[in-house]
Amino acid sequence: MSTTSTTLSEVREKDLKYNLHSWSAQAGLKPEVITKAEGIYFWNExxxxxxxxxxxxxxxxxGHGNKKVIKAIKDQADKIPFIGPAFALDVRAEAAKKIVEIAPDNMAKVFFTNAGAEANENAIKIARMVTGKYKILSAYRSYHGATYGAANLTGEPRRFASEPGIPGFVKFVGPYPYRGPIEFKNEEEATKYYLTLLREQIEYEGPETIAAIFQESVVGSNGILIPPKGWMQGVRDLCNEFGIMMVCDEVMAGWGRTGEWFAINNWNVEPDMITFAKGVTCGYTQLGGVIVSKKIADYFEKNTLWCGLTYSAHPMGCAAACATIDVYKEENxxxxxxxxxxxxxxxxxxxxxxxxxxxxxxxxxxxxxxxxxxxxxxxxxxxxxxxxxxxxxxxxxxxxxxxxxxxxxxxxxxxxxxxxxxxxxxxxxxxxxxxxxxxxxxxxxxx
Ligand code: PLP
Structure with a gap:
């Protein structure tokens, strides 16, 4: 079997010779060589x-091979594949509008990034800028990305290569009733237990130092940990009481994955920021971002937003996002x-x-x-x-x-x-x- 002049097994050989693969010792790896992907399937060599x-x-x-999204990317490549983030552009404006429209009601604006880790990096900075505080709380058994700040949010072994961590990053024990210290009678009892722990930790850390609590709305790669009833509202209440920003990482749980546009909608709670990536473009090209509340957007009317990326709101990513959101809607x-x-x-x-x-x-x-x-x-x-x-x-x-x-x-x-x-x-x-x-x-x- 051959593709142009290269046989497919040579693809693997060349891949292993020149590519470093994520999260792995390289010896013994045998990546599948993929030649086709369509719908819910993909095929190897x-x-x-x-x-x-x-x-x-x-x-x-x-799914793979969606023609509408592919066409939108091709059309954008023909038109304007890149223009700097300071310029206004039709797809850039439209992508942000579409995202704000499907986000919880208190959300107002979007800062676009390339992917999920960068979304969390920027949300950390925004929380610190807006509150003037510095500590960031996040849960054990969570994943928030592999860049330094996002890895320090992460509460599982993938953070260890970024340790000793950033001062002010503090971990709490989030709800995991199946492995709780006691058999909880119901979800409410589990919520009460874990909220008591969180309140205590906030008090011990000093609420006047805490800028934000980051959580995955549903913990994803660490095992689909679904917050028990009342947990999200409880965190919202603690954040309100102590002037802390509530940030929902919806990089994995967002975009319909849980049967809602954003997983937090399952509990009708309004966070201060939502970070997203993945399903916004479904990988047809990369895009991520932070959706901020009206209150935060207003703050940056007079205060400088100290965030920036060459590829913020990349036209190809924004074109893909517009088409992808249309696909979610058209195909219900x-x-x-x-x-x-x-x-x-x-x-x-x-x-x-x-x-x-x-x-x-x-x-x-x-x-x-x-x-x-x-x-x-x-x-x-x-x-x-x-x-x-x-x-x-x-x-x-x-x-x-x-x-x-x-x-x-x-x-x-x-x-x-x-x-x-x-x-x-x-x-x-x-x-x-x-x-x-x-x-x-x-x-x-x-x-
Ligand atoms: N946040 C969550 C919940 C994730 O699942 C991931 C990636 O799996 C990230 C952040 C990091 O996103 P990315 O790999 O696009 O940087």
Missing amino acids: EGKRFYDMSSQLVNVNI LIERSKEMGAVLGEILEDIKAKHACVGDVRYIGLFSAIELVKDKETKEPLVPYGKDPEGVMKKILNMLRSEGFWNYSHENILIVAPPLIIKENELRDAMNIMDNVLDFVDNVIGK
């Missing part, structure tokens, strides 16, 4: 088809996420009931996780936190992949987050593969 059950990095929400993808999410929820509950290795399943819209354990009673994780010396999770992923199911894992948790365009029969077929692989895991743990 041998023509093997994979269900894209994580929408790549939970960003290709509209926000509603479909909710509908297919209900089907996925039923499938996952069956999986949990059936498999000894499944301790918990969590789902909201098409955003879901399967938490694997050695023992349902003790909840001992299938692999210990931060370690997997025998590569157990990798073996499970490889089994899924050999059956054509592509997703990823984090710690002892399998993430399932297909494109929002997935049909019911496709979802059921793909989850059948998961079911079969989990049978094998049950056998391995000896149940």
